[in-house]
Amino acid sequence: MKSKLLVLAGLAGCALSWAAKDPVVMTINGEDILKSEFEYLYHKNSKQQIGQQTLEEYAEMFKIYKLKVADALSEGLDTTKQFKNEFEGYRKELAAPYMVDSAYIEKLAREAYDRAGKEVEVSHIMFFKTRNPQENKELRQRADSIRQELLKGADFETLAKQYSQDRTVQANGGNLGYITSLLYPYPFETAAYELKKGEISDVVETLIGYHIMKGGDKRNSRGKVLVQHIMKLVPQNATSEQEAKIKAEIDSIYDKVTNGADFAKLAITSSDDKNSARDGGKLPWFGTGAMVKEFDEAAFSLQNGEISKPVRTSYGWHIIKKIDSKPLETYSEFKPKAEAQFNNNKDLRFKMIREQKSGQIAKEYKAKENKKLLKQIREDIKKNGIDSAFHAKYDKSDEIIYTYGTEQMKLSDAMSKILRYNSSDPEIALDYFNGFLANFQSVALMKYEETQLERKYPEYRNIINEYRDGMLLFEVSNKKVWEKASRDEEGLKAFFEKNRSDYKWTTPHVKGFLVQAKNDSIAKLVEARLNELGNDTLVNTIHKEFGKDVKIDKVLVAQGENALVDNIVFGTLAVRSANSMYESYFLHDFVVISEPEEVDDVRGQVTGDYQNLLEQEWIEELKVKYPVVINEKELDKIK
Numbered sequence: 001m002k003s004k005l006l007v008l009a010g011l012a013g014c015a016l017s018w019a020a021k022d023p024v025v026m027t028i029n030g031e032d033i034l035k036s037e038f039e040y041l042y043h044k045n046s047k048q049q050i051g052q053q054t055l056e057e058y059a060e061m062f063k064i065y066k067l068k069v070a071d072a073l074s075e076g077l078d079t080t081k082q083f084k085n086e087f088e089g090y091r092k093e094l095a096a097p098y099m100v101d102s103a104y105i106e107k108l109a110r111e112a113y114d115r116a117g118k119e120v121e122v123s124h125i126m127f128f129k130t131r132n133p134q135e136n137k138e139l140r141q142r143a144d145s146i147r148q149e150l151l152k153g154a155d156f157e158t159l160a161k162q163y164s165q166d167r168t169v170q171a172n173g174g175n176l177g178y179i180t181s182l183l184y185p186y187p188f189e190t191a192a193y194e195l196k197k198g199e200i201s202d203v204v205e206t207l208i209g210y211h212i213m214k215g216g217d218k219r220n221s222r223g224k225v226l227v228q229h230i231m232k233l234v235p236q237n238a239t240s241e242q243e244a245k246i247k248a249e250i251d252s253i254y255d256k257v258t259n260g261a262d263f264a265k266l267a268i269t270s271s272d273d274k275n276s277a278r279d280g281g282k283l284p285w286f287g288t289g290a291m292v293k294e295f296d297e298a299a300f301s302l303q304n305g306e307i308s309k310p311v312r313t314s315y316g317w318h319i320i321k322k323i324d325s326k327p328l329e330t331y332s333e334f335k336p337k338a339e340a341q342f343n344n345n346k347d348l349r350f351k352m353i354r355e356q357k358s359g360q361i362a363k364e365y366k367a368k369e370n371k372k373l374l375k376q377i378r379e380d381i382k383k384n385g386i387d388s389a390f391h392a393k394y395d396k397s398d399e400i401i402y403t404y405g406t407e408q409m410k411l412s413d414a415m416s417k418i419l420r421y422n423s424s425d426p427e428i429a430l431d432y433f434n435g436f437l438a439n440f441q442s443v444a445l446m447k448y449e450e451t452q453l454e455r456k457y458p459e460y461r462n463i464i465n466e467y468r469d470g471m472l473l474f475e476v477s478n479k480k481v482w483e484k485a486s487r488d489e490e491g492l493k494a495f496f497e498k499n500r501s502d503y504k505w506t507t508p509h510v511k512g513f514l515v516q517a518k519n520d521s522i523a524k525l526v527e528a529r530l531n532e533l534g535n536d537t538l539v540n541t542i543h544k545e546f547g548k549d550v551k552i553d554k555v556l557v558a559q560g561e562n563a564l565v566d567n568i569v570f571g572t573l574a575v576r577s578a579n580s581m582y583e584s585y586f587l588h589d590f591v592v593i594s595e596p597e598e599v600d601d602v603r604g605q606v607t608g609d610y611q612n613l614l615e616q617e618w619i620e621e622l623k624v625k626y627p628v629v630i631n632e633k634e635l636d637k638i639k
Contacts, residue, residue: 022458025634026063029070029626038062039638040462059635067622069469072476083471090467098453098460099446104356108349109338113331115181115193119288121216122192123156123174125164128209133428143203143210150200156214165209167236168292168314174214177293180221182341184289186348188213207346222288223327227299227320228263228281233272234316250310250317257307263321272316282323295320358442361449367404367441373411374401374437378430385429386422395419402441405448414440480618485611495610496599502609503602505595507559510569512590513538514562516551516582523584526550530588538588551582556601 024032042058053061077083125146127139146159160166160174168176181189185206195201195215204211232250234243253270257263264280271277288296295318298311302322311318328334342349361367380390395415402409418436423429454461485492496503515530517523526542533541542552557565566572568587577585596602 023631023634025631025638026059026066027627027629028063028066029074029628031066031070033066035634035638036458037462037465038635040459041466042638055635055638059630063628063630064619064622065469065473067619067626067628068476069472070626071480071622072472075476075479077472077475077479078468083475087468087471090471091464094460094463094467095450095453098457099357099449100353101357101360105339105342105353108342108353109335110331112181112338113334115189116328116334117221118193118218119178119180119221120192120195120218121178122176122195123160123214123216124166124176124188125156125160125169125174125212126166126209127163128165129207133423133432134425137425137428140203140205140210143212147200147203147212150212150214156200171314172293175216175293177289177296178216178219179289180287182338207348221328222300223325224285224287225299225325226285226323227283227302228267228323229273229276229283229295229321230257230263230267230271230281230319231273231276231315232270232317246317247310250319254310254319257319257321263307281321285326287328300325354446355438355442358445361445362404362441365405365445365448367402367445370399370401373399377433381430381433382426385424385426386418386433387424388422391415391419391422402444404445405452407444407448409441409444477615481611481614485607485614488610492603492606492610493599495613496596496602496606499609500596503596503605505558508592508594509556509558509601510562510565510587510590510592511556511597511601512554513588514553514555514565515542515586515588516564516577516579517546517584518549518582520584522546522549523586526552527586527588535589548581551579 022034022036025035025038026033041062042055045058046052072078078087125143127143129136129139142163146163149159150156157173157175160169164174166174179189179192181193183189184192185208187204188206188211191201191204191211191213192215195213197215197217199215201211201213201215204213230250230253232246232253234246238246249270253266257266264282267277267281271281273281276283286299288300290296291299292313292315294311294313298308298318299320299322302308302320304322304324306322308318308320311320341347342353344350377394380393384390394411397411397415399411400408401411401414414437417440418433421432423432454464513530513535515523515526517526526546529542529545530538539552539554542550555562555565559566559570563572563575564577564585565587567574568585569590569592577583593601599606
């Protein structure tokens, strides 16, 4: 489906204006067909036709198409669960380009690319968030107090080693080295690029924790490198004896590679990084900041083909071989990667894009909050948090809290989503309520906008109608023609008998069972066994009793279509089976016929012709069943 939808990517940025007049060109069973829809499909169909159709010819075809859709609707095919789920999936994907501001996404992608042109050095002190809001509040307060110490002149590395929960801190003192864009959470990345050398940031909150950051140097992008590595893991709590043993192992491997041993083979047999070891130690292309600082610096310092001495990181020892390097990709290469990251709901930009769009929607539909009610709610939260008394007061309130477009949101609608939430801490409770309400409003606005797309964008409306009608046309045609014809054995037989003269062959055909056997002795056993069996069960029985030693197929082939059959029946030169394991072959219970004996002899052709008959009968029935009104005057205006 996605391949069909790629053409829609630019539609949202160039919305078509709503036509002041969109006249009706025809009415099918009471449903008006607008000129815009007819023209859209007419011109699309014209581009796909080898021979140009006249307007009159297409109008007749379109009328029949819409009659079939009307029949599908009368059958209730649009109400099935399967149809609804499939159509909703199409609708969501078709709507997606209209539900974002492409200019805003372009701005974020450009920002990320501009940042990627520079690499920035950064240090941090980090505290991991927990699931407990009270604990997170305390962690934030602790981060604030440490930041105050840093502002008074305390040593960053000392405090990092004392307090930071980053597992690499004891090795690097909080210094992450150089980073680039799209590697770290957006607030972290933004702070890193904005900080001056030596400057201490405010406490930066990300999805995973709280960070106090210190700015460092900046340099131009070094691009990306491709390397192989051999790794020996060092346990976090390794003893000095373990450390010495692992160091001796990596030194031994290093001696081997510097004396000509195959690097890839040693990686396969010796590396503790099993994922890369399977590919000779090869890692994906990576840029600055993707690896820990020590590994990064060693990899980028090597020349192509050069092998590093053992490098110690927080994970263990590594020997690195550089394969290749390349500069920063172009913007057109970078942009899809950036947009893919923006689509991850764990990236803050995902939320920013949604909020930016919902802000536009709120303005368009004149969204308004009930400020008096919200002020009262927030004052109650500031006094007592969110507790049972709060829920008793507000959960079932029918007061209007938010209006937009033609919609009104009751307070009870919003409160129904936070019924189980309680917090005695007013600050935590208020943050939760404000965040929840903003998200609830944003989601409501986005859903409302989706309901307006067909009104606002004729192109979108036409594509939606095309998908819906196409799905219905398939389902109703399958029910009334295709599946019906394939299952109607009596109807097929009667149709064949009535139209026997239409099914003629120009060459004789052989009908029977072609048997291929491993050797002559097995062939004789099979032939004897076949004489004991009825034709209805012989294929399964022979397969079951002789297994792979025998191949048996029911055949109906024209002279010249099968060399084995031609040799047996028409005396052509002997040939060998295409499968070398079969040396012998023969035909069982075969006849040579000059014309079809039964419907099975030409089932495919008869089924197709029978389907055509059923469709024609169906169309004639539709023309009588559903009223059609054509607006010839408007049709004549179409170019």
